Amino acid sequence: MRRSVQKKKKPSDLFPCTIEELKKQLSTMLQDSPDLNFSTYTLGQKRVIVFYFTYQINKEQLHRSILDTLLASQDKTWDAKMIQNEVPLASSTLHDKLVSVAKELIQGGVGIYVEEDDQPITYYIPEQARRAVSRAENESLVLGPQIAFTESMVTNLNIIRWRLDTPEFKTEKLIIGKEIPTEVRIAYLTNIANEDLINTVRQRLEDLDVNDVMDSNVVAQLIEDRSTSIFPQLLTTELPDRFCNSLINGKVGIMVDKSPTVLITPATLFSFLESTEDIYFRWNIGTFLRIMRLAAMFLSILLTPIYVAALSFHVEVIPSSLLVSLGQSRANVPFPPVFEALLLELLIELLREAGARLPTKVGQTMGIVGGIVLGQAAVKAGFTSNILIIIVALSALASFTAPSYMMGGAIRVIRFPMIVLSGLWGLLGIFLGLSFLIIHLLKVSSLGTPYLSPLYPFHFADLDNSIIRLPWSRANRRPTVNETKKPVKFSQKEAKKKRDIDE
Amino acid sequence: MKIQLQVPVGIQIQAFYVFFLIHTTQVGTGIMGISTHIYSTAKQDAWISILVAGVWMSISVFCMGKILQQYESADLPGIQVDIFGKFVGKFLGTILALYFFGLLISVLLNYIEVIQVFLFPTVPTWLVCLFLLSLVVYAVLGGVRVIVGVSFLFFVGTVWLLIVLYKPISLMEWNHFLPVMGNSYSDIASGAFKTTYSLVGFEVLLFIYPYIQNKRKAHSAAQLAALGTTLLTLAVVVITIGYFSGPQLERLIWPTLSMFKIIQFSFAERFDIIAVGLWMMIVLPNMITAMWLCTHTFKRVYGLRQKQVLYVAAILLFFGTIVFQDRLQINYFTDKLATVGFYIAFVYPIVLWPIVLLKNYIRRKRGTSQ
Numbered sequence: 052m053r054r055s056v057q058k059k060k061k062p063s064d065l066f067p068c069t070i071e072e073l074k075k076q077l078s079t080m081l082q083d084s085p086d087l088n089f090s091t092y093t094l095g096q097k098r099v100i101v102f103y104f105t106y107q108i109n110k111e112q113l114h115r116s117i118l119d120t121l122l123a124s125q126d127k128t129w130d131a132k133m134i135q136n137e138v139p140l141a142s143s144t145l146h147d148k149l150v151s152v153a154k155e156l157i158q159g160g161v162g163i164y165v166e167e168d169d170q171p172i173t174y175y176i177p178e179q180a181r182r183a184v185s186r187a188e189n190e191s192l193v194l195g196p197q198i199a200f201t202e203s204m205v206t207n208l209n210i211i212r213w214r215l216d217t218p219e220f221k222t223e224k225l226i227i228g229k230e231i232p233t234e235v236r237i238a239y240l241t242n243i244a245n246e247d248l249i250n251t252v253r254q255r256l257e258d259l260d261v262n263d264v265m266d267s268n269v270v271a272q273l274i275e276d277r278s279t280s281i282f283p284q285l286l287t288t289e290l291p292d293r294f295c296n297s298l299i300n301g302k303v304g305i306m307v308d309k310s311p312t313v314l315i316t317p318a319t320l321f322s323f324l325e326s327t328e329d330i331y332f333r334w335n336i337g338t339f340l341r342i343m344r345l346a347a348m349f350l351s352i353l354l355t356p357i358y359v360a361a362l363s364f365h366v367e368v369i370p371s372s373l374l375v376s377l378g379q380s381r382a383n384v385p386f387p388p389v390f391e392a393l394l395l396e397l398l399i400e401l402l403r404e405a406g407a408r409l410p411t412k413v414g415q416t417m418g419i420v421g422g423i424v425l426g427q428a429a430v431k432a433g434f435t436s437n438i439l440i441i442i443v444a445l446s447a448l449a450s451f452t453a454p455s456y457m458m459g460g461a462i463r464v465i466r467f468p469m470i471v472l473s474g475l476w477g478l479l480g481i482f483l484g485l486s487f488l489i490i491h492l493l494k495v496s497s498l499g500t501p502y503l504s505p506l507y508p509f510h511f512a513d514l515d516n517s518i519i520r521l522p523w524s525r526a527n528r529r530p531t532v533n534e535t536k537k538p539v540k541f542s543q544k545e546a547k548k549k550r551d552i553d554e
Numbered sequence: 555m556k557i558q559l560q561v562p563v564g565i566q567i568q569a570f571y572v573f574f575l576i577h578t579t580q581v582g583t584g585i586m587g588i589s590t591h592i593y594s595t596a597k598q599d600a601w602i603s604i605l606v607a608g609v610w611m612s613i614s615v616f617c618m619g620k621i622l623q624q625y626e627s628a629d630l631p632g633i634q635v636d637i638f639g640k641f642v643g644k645f646l647g648t649i650l651a652l653y654f655f656g657l658l659i660s661v662l663l664n665y666i667e668v669i670q671v672f673l674f675p676t677v678p679t680w681l682v683c684l685f686l687l688s689l690v691v692y693a694v695l696g697g698v699r700v701i702v703g704v705s706f707l708f709f710v711g712t713v714w715l716l717i718v719l720y721k722p723i724s725l726m727e728w729n730h731f732l733p734v735m736g737n738s739y740s741d742i743a744s745g746a747f748k749t750t751y752s753l754v755g756f757e758v759l760l761f762i763y764p765y766i767q768n769k770r771k772a773h774s775a776a777q778l779a780a781l782g783t784t785l786l787t788l789a790v791v792v793i794t795i796g797y798f799s800g801p802q803l804e805r806l807i808w809p810t811l812s813m814f815k816i817i818q819f820s821f822a823e824r825f826d827i828i829a830v831g832l833w834m835m836i837v838l839p840n841m842i843t844a845m846w847l848c849t850h851t852f853k854r855v856y857g858l859r860q861k862q863v864l865y866v867a868a869i870l871l872f873f874g875t876i877v878f879q880d881r882l883q884i885n886y887f888t889d890k891l892a893t894v895g896f897y898i899a900f901v902y903p904i905v906l907w908p909i910v911l912l913k914n915y916i917r918r919k920r921g922t923s924q
Contacts, residue, residue: 364674367824478831479673483685486838489711490689493703494696507703508568 065149067167070100073149077102080153087156094121095128103161109178113161116140117174121163129165131172142175181206189456190290194331199289204234204308207291211238214295219243222306225256227270231263235270238304238313245301245534251498252303252316267307267314268457276496281464283457284497286318293327300516301535317500319532320492321517323458324348329520337520345518347449351462352488354446355392356473356481358439362388364477376438383433389474391435395443396466398425403447403463504532555640555854557632558625559764567762569771571702575843576756576779578705581786582840583664584752586808586833588787589794593803596745598731600791603745608784610746610900611753615780617903618756619773621910622763630760631854637906637913647855653898654848655867656891657754658841659874662686663884665837666875668808672830683875686834686841687868693842694849694864698765701846705839712835716786718825719793722813726796751892752787754899755840756780761847 065076074089081087089102099121103113120138121129135143144160146152152162152171159177184206187199200207208222222236237252255274264270271285272278285305288294289312294304297315305314315322324344329337361368362377369377384391402421406414426444429435446466453459465488472480495502505513513530515521527543529535592600625633630650635643666682693704759776766772794809806812811833817825849863878884 365824365827368822368827370818370820370823373821476677477673478827479669479677479682479685479834482831482834483689486689486708486835487692489707490693490696490700490704493693493700493707503703503707507706509706 066147066169066171070098070164070166073100073164073171074102076149077153080149081156092122095126097128098166099129100164100166101161102156102164104156104159107157107159107177108161109159109176112140112176116176117161117163131163131165131168131170134163134165134172138174140174140176144173144175145170146173179203184210187289190288190293190326190454192290192326192328192331194328196290196292198291200291200294200311200313202309202311204236204306207306207313208236210291211295214291215240215298220298223253225253227256227259228261228263233264234308235264236306238298238306240298240301243299243301243529243535243537244303245536248303248317248498248534252305255498256305264307267305267310267312270305270307271314274498276498277494280491280495281461282320282492282495282502283323283455283461284318284495284502286315286322286455287312287457288315288455289313290327296327296330300529301533317497317533319497319500319504319517320502321345321505323455324453325517326454334520334522341518341520344452344454347452348462351446351449352465352469353481353485354442354449355396355439355466356469356484358442359388359392359470360473360477360481363474377436380430380436380438384436385433387474388439389470391439392443392470392474393467395429395435395439396470398429399443399447400463500532505530555632555635555644555857557636558628559632559854560627561765563767565697565699565765566767567698567702567765569766569768569775571706572759572762572766572772572775573779573782574706574709575702575762576758576776577782578709578836578839579755579758579843580753580779580783582752582755582837583661583668585787585790586664586668586810587806588749588752589791589798589809590803590806591748591751592745592791593795593800595737595741595748597737597741597800598733598795599735599737599742600745600795601731601788602735603742604749604784604788604791606742606746607749607753608780608788611756611780611784612777614900614903615756615759615773615776617907618759619776621903621907622760622769622772624910624914627764627769629762629764629854630757631851633760633906633910637909644855647851650898651848651851651855653891653894654844654851655871656887657895658844658848658867658871659878660884660888660891661837661841661844662871662875663878664888665833667881667884668811668830668833671808672811672827680872680876683872686838687872689838690841690845691864691868693838694845695861698762698846701839701842704842708835708839712832715829715832716789718814718817719789721817722793722797725816726793727799728796730796730800731792747896748892749787750896750900751888753783754892754895755843756783757899757903758843758847760903761850 065072070091078084078087084104086105087102088105089100091098091100093099101117101121116139121134127133131145135145144155146155147170152160152173155173155175156162158175159179160173160175162171162173164171181203182201184198184201186197190199198210200210212220217240219240219242220238221241222238225235225237226232227235235256237249237256239249252274256270259273261273264273268287271283271287275284277284286297294313294315298304302315302317305316307314325341329340332340362381366374381388386394398421402418405417405421409417422444426440430437430440447463450459450462450466453462469481469484472484474480476483492503493501493507501508504510505517510531512528513532515526515528516530520526525543527540529538529540531538589600592603596603621633622628625636628636631643631647634646637643638646662683665686666679669682670677670679693700756776756779759772763769763772790810794803794813797813798806798809803809811826811830814826814829815824819825822828845864845867849860849867852858852863853860878887
């Protein structure tokens with residue numbers, strides 16, 4: 052009997068109570084936070100308490116809207132309903148339980164309670180530390196918009212609405228994380244995006260059973276199809292123009308609060324190699340850039356392994372004229388080619404990692420010291436050959452041309468097993484590795500969409516805007532792989548209409 | 555066992571991939587040494603033998619198409635059970651699966667031998683075998699979609715090898731083909747018979763058919779693949795006969811590969827070494843399809859889990875290749891297998907078609923009389 056009585060004394064049954072009781076209960080619930088501010092006023096016959104976290108709320112709104120209204124006449128006796136009616140703020144909530152009051156306070160609310168009243172009232176006037184919208188740092192562009200997303204979801208939504216001012220743009224709100232909830236939005240254009248795709252994305256996000264998510268990159272890894280793969284399966288970007296362009300082409304975006312990058316799905320291998328700059332450039336230059344990046348990817352993976360294989364096993368493949376200079380430059384090197392190549396690749400990787408971790412000012416110096424001085428010294432000391440330095444530098448440069456940092460990382464890591472394979476079994480090893488890569492890529496999918504599309508399954512029309520770029524008058528289709536509701540952007544007939552001379 | 559095989563739309567493939575699937579299954583190790591084989595009997599008229607074999611293949615593909623038309627969505631193991639009854643049908647299905655297993659062994663052995671001759675004389679057979687088999691198992695685990703993808707992408711990735719043949723073409727001696735029809739009909743016929751080893755593989759159509767989305771176009775895609783392979787074989791044989799002199803050609807084992815020796819660029823000499831490495835990408839789709847056919851047939855006939863069959867088959871193959879030690883054994887095995895392949899791919903469909911027609915005719919008649 053006694054236990055059931057005790058059970059009934061839950062916070063929900065706290066109200067109505069005295070101000071002291073509320074203070075005590077709330078402080079205990081919020082770990083006696085020193086920043087929890089209580090101020091008590093006696094207005095009319097009753098005492099009124101106003102409480103909030105000092106750093107979580109907008110002080111100006113508190114003073115101007117809440118306190119000014121409450122303190123305007125000293126002899127009015129307030130209750131919750133009256134406060135709701137008279138305070139000129141929209142976001143008021145009445146609470147029955149103390150827990151929900153505490154939750155609101157943490158997120159940036161101000162609580163008001165009239166002594167012996169039934170319900171406390173809260174106003175949501177948060178103040179979040181956020182950085183101003185700035186230039187894109189990681190995916191830098193020469194042409195096109197320079198604006199980048201920030202950590203604040205509100206700011207990001209604001210930027211996207213500015214670019215996509217159509218009522219068809221829709222976001223769905225989901226809360227992920229059991230212990231630390233994070234707001235996640237699924238964004239798409241209702242008249243274009245494929246329903247099945249949206250359902251898949253929603254299903255995957257709803258099924259997540261995690262305590263917290265740190266960043267959008269973590270969300271991407273949580274919902275991807277094949278977690279054993281080295282390849283990223285969702286595109287992360289910090290560029291609003293890229294995000295909006297993807298949505299217009301029928302893709303679905305995922306935005307995560309507290310993260311400066313957004314996710315785009317489905318992503319194919321080729322979408323990681325394209326930059327929005329290709330679109331801003333003229334179509335022929337854009338095509339050239341895209342094919343160059345594709346070639347760079349192959350070069351980056353294959354160049355050093357080919358060097359190692361040729362020098363270790365297949366010397367007869369090297370033309371005699373080249374063999375002389377190769378032999379001269381390798382005459383002083385005491386190591387086998389595999390070891391030499393791995394050493395130098397590791398050096399470049401270390402340089403890159405050091406450059407990324409160091410402050411920008413020191414980072415540049417590091418690049419020069421590492422690149423020029425170390426490289427020169429390594430050759431002089433007989434550690435490596437001149438030619439290998441050229442090859443390694445070339446493949447490192449090639450790997451940096453991937454517009455997605457994530458894909459660049461994948462390409463760089465693939466190189467190491469390829470070098471080891473070529474060092475062990477020469478050309479056989481290279482083709483073994485290459486075949487494995489292709490079969491692997493065939494098996495990967497991004498939320499059900501084949502990763503190698505439009506190459507396999509082959510869609511001739513989709514080659515535009517993935518591997519090449521066509522002039523705008525011909526690019527009248529959305530990618531078929533996205534299975535959009537409106538596959539055609541505009542009529543080809545009108546765009547192609549030929550005019551006679553002087554018409 | 556169900557006669558019809560219903561495949562969910564998600565894993566169905568477009569008919570035009572049938573071209574790549576059939577073509578890559580046909581082209582493999584056979585084409586490396588085909589010229590010597592045909593030349594040994596048909597001499598300078600080898601090209602006629604190939605045309606004869608090509609026409610015959612086309613007829614066989616036509617029969618396959620007609621057989622498949624009789625059913626809505628069936629494959630050969632199902633049709634056999636439907637026609638010959640459970641016992642005989644299953645027995646024939648087992649023979650087919652074992653034949654594909656043998657095909658795998660022969661492809662593996664032949665390619666490994668090429669690697670040992672051209673690239674690494676000391677590399678142990680089991681090591682290369684392990685490499686190739688692990689790739690095959692990895693691909694087959696991905697199912698039909700991945701297998702077809704492999705054959706498509708690897709075809710695109712290797713078809714450029716034809717371009718570098720411009721060099722031997724420019725050095726060809728057209729006198730080697732004279733006199734035309736200088737050999738007896740029986741020689742030419744036996745040359746055509748020898749061509750068949752490098753043409754078998756088109757029977758994959760009888761197995762992949764239920765997986766095709768637009769089944770009406772499958773037949774023409776298969777005919778196109780047969781034509782493509784015939785033309786490719788023809789080109790290779792004509793070039794090798796024109797390029798090598800007769801006695802020289804008879805001494806070579808892999809004339810197609812030897813031909814690559816004279817190709818050189820400013821950045822690479824001895825192109826044959828690169829070609830042998832690249833040949834892995836020609837052989838792999840071949841083996842992957844054969845492995846799928848073998849395991850899929852076992853699954854269809856005995857209702858086993860394909861994954862388990864796959865692992866067991868891979869282990870058996872691994873030990874199977876170690877048994878063979880020298881060239882003579884491999885040749886003997888390949889010859890016997892070629893004969894079996896000839897009957898399965900070139901004779902069986904032509905025989906099966908009238909039987910299927912007769913059976914269906916009888917069945918229809920019974921249906922109407924009842």
